[in-house]
Amino acid sequence: MKDFLLSTQDGQFRSDARDFLQRELGPRAAAIEDREEWGEVKAVIKALGEGGYLKLMFQDLYQGSLSAPGLTHAVILSEEAAALSYAFETTIATATSCAYPLHRYAQPEVRDQYLAGIVNGSEIGAICVTEQNVGSDSAGMQTTIVFDSATNEWVINGFKRYISNASVADTYIVYGISNPDVAPQKGMSAIVVPKGTKGIRFPRTYNFMGRRGCIVGEVEFTNCRVPANHLLGQVNEGFKIMLSMFNFERVILGGSGLGVARSAFEIARRHAQQRVSFGQKLGCKQLIWNSISEMSWRIDAAELITYRAAKLYDSGHLSPKELMKPASMAKLCSTEAATFCADATVQILGGDGLTKQFGRAEQIYRDARALTIVGGTTEMVKYLIASVDLPEIKINL
Ligand SMILES: Cc1cc2nc3c(=O)[nH]c(=O)nc-3n(C[C@H](O)[C@H](O)[C@H](O)COP(=O)(O)OP(=O)(O)OC[C@H]3O[C@@H](n4cnc5c(N)ncnc54)[C@H](O)[C@@H]3O)c2cc1C
Structure with missing residues (x-):
């Protein structure tokens, strides 16, 4: 395979x-x-x-x-x-x-x-898209990126939250509105803001149920100024840059989900072959082997779909628009496999699945939960897939 x-x-x-x-x-x-x-x-x-x-x-x-x-x-x-x-x-x-x-x-x-x-x-590095009122609906962001021709600098104002590596990153890629008079898709820009820039603050670090050790927090920009050459691409090209970055990130998230799913599955597989219940190995029981095969096919499907997307990307023949569906499917399939396998593994382990003293099942369960939310929720990537399949319909978001 x-x-x-x-x-x-x-x-x-x-x-x-x-x-x-x-x-x-x-x-x-x-x-x-x-x-x-x-x-x-x-x-x-x-x-x-x-x-x-x-x-x-x-x-x-x-x-x-x-x-x-x-x-x-x-x-x-x-x-x-x-x-x-x-x-x-x-x-x-x-x-x-x-x-x-x-x-x-x-x-x-x-x-x-x-x-x-x-x-x-x-x-x-860190990527700053999400804001207080803007998560899935990233086009609605309120951060502004305005050019000051007097000093030849870009001025950034806004408040970003749920930013991975906030406060510990050296370089922040920030998305914001540079032309409020047009649709955000045509009036967004992307800019590089280095750490230490005057006006950058990190008000809060979050305390999450999982992913412990990974720092995620808020980043506030108050009249942050960076030189003109720190703009990525052309002015107002940010939405396009963000979409191509998300495609890329979603294929990588396919790998993340796959790794998490596999680690859970290995624990469940081992336990089902060792634990004796009612005089037999747990894996002999139909409800348990059903659960093992449910995990197994999801992992194989996720693997095929994720590496198909990666190979399509590496072939260099697909435009960001063409890559959107395979990348979204990789993210969807792998992250859903991860949460499924993490949950099923805890169930197969019983009490051992809930305690730190008996291995990593409880950690994997807590960690996996973020996967269907970060980098585009399950609902949003389903929307992207359907929008390609139903080109003549404007899907209601
Ligand atoms: C651990 C972690 C790390 C993160 N790292 C980063 C980062 O580095 N950089 C960054 O910019 N962001 C980051 N994020 C933010 C992440 O991308 C957002 O949390 C995600 O996009 C969802 O946005 P939201 O939390 O505002 O939820 P919302 O957009 O408010 O959505 C809430 C729920 O409603 C659903 N929903 C929303 N709209 C619709 C609709 N029209 N139809 C059906 N369902 C809908 C969503 O799918 C979701 O289930 C991170 C988040 C977490 C938890």
Whole structure:
């Protein structure tokens, strides 16, 4: 099954990445979960950067096209990392999702300044879309990005929330309205704001049920000024940049969901083959093997759909619009598989599934819950899929 879409080279990459992560992340995963030690997250990011794992699709930092099989390998890396610690993996996913628009849309000197640090693991990136009144409906954002011709600077004002890596990132990609007189799709821009810029504040860090060790918080911009060249792409091109970034991020989230689903499934599989109940192995019982096969087919389907999207992306033939459906399906299928498997595993383990003393099932259950919400909720990606399937209908949001 695994050879159907992935090449020998991909398989070798998986094996290298798995060994690397087991060595660098494995021993630190408990400190990230139990004590939320950001220093441990940063140490693994640095090791990954130095090992060349974050540079996958940005081999030549200064050329326009991404190098293949970049996204396929980025997804493999995310899958393998999420299988050990989904909280940690969110930092890689945010880093690559931040690197992508920098690589593709930043002016060369800005790319030079901010991208290199992210892909060599010495710096961290963050993406700022979500606001107080704007989550799924990202076009309704109220943050403003206004050009001051007197100083040749962009001025950013707004309040973003639920931002992964808020306060610990070195580089923030911020989306805001640059022309309020037209539809947001035509009046949004994207801009790079470095840490330390006057006027940037981090009012609050959230306390989540899962993903412990991954920092998520608020970012406030009050008259933040950055030089003119910090704009990504052209003025008012932000919505297009955001959509292509979301496609990219959703394929990576396919890998995250797959890793989480697989880690839950392995625990359930082991337990079903060892635990004796009513004089027989638990796995002999029809209700239990039904649950195992329900997990198994969901994982295989998610794997096929996710790597199909990655391979389509790496082929370089699809426009962002054409990639939207396969990317949305990868996100939907894998993240739903993850929440299903996390829940079914806790059930199969019984009491052992609810306690930290008997392994990671309870952690995976808490972590998995975020997957169907981040990077476009299940409802929103279903809408995107249907909007391609029903081109003659304006779907009511
Ligand atoms: C852990 C975590 C990390 C995050 N990291 C980032 C980040 O780094 N950067 C960033 O910008 N954002 C980030 N987010 C924000 C995330 O993208 C949003 O939470 C998500 O897009 C949903 O927005 P919302 O929470 O405002 O929910 P809402 O948009 O208010 O939606 C609430 C519910 O209503 C449903 N819904 C909304 N509209 C409709 C409709 N028309 N039809 C049917 N159902 C609908 C949604 O699907 C959802 O189930 C993060 C969130 C979390 C939880």
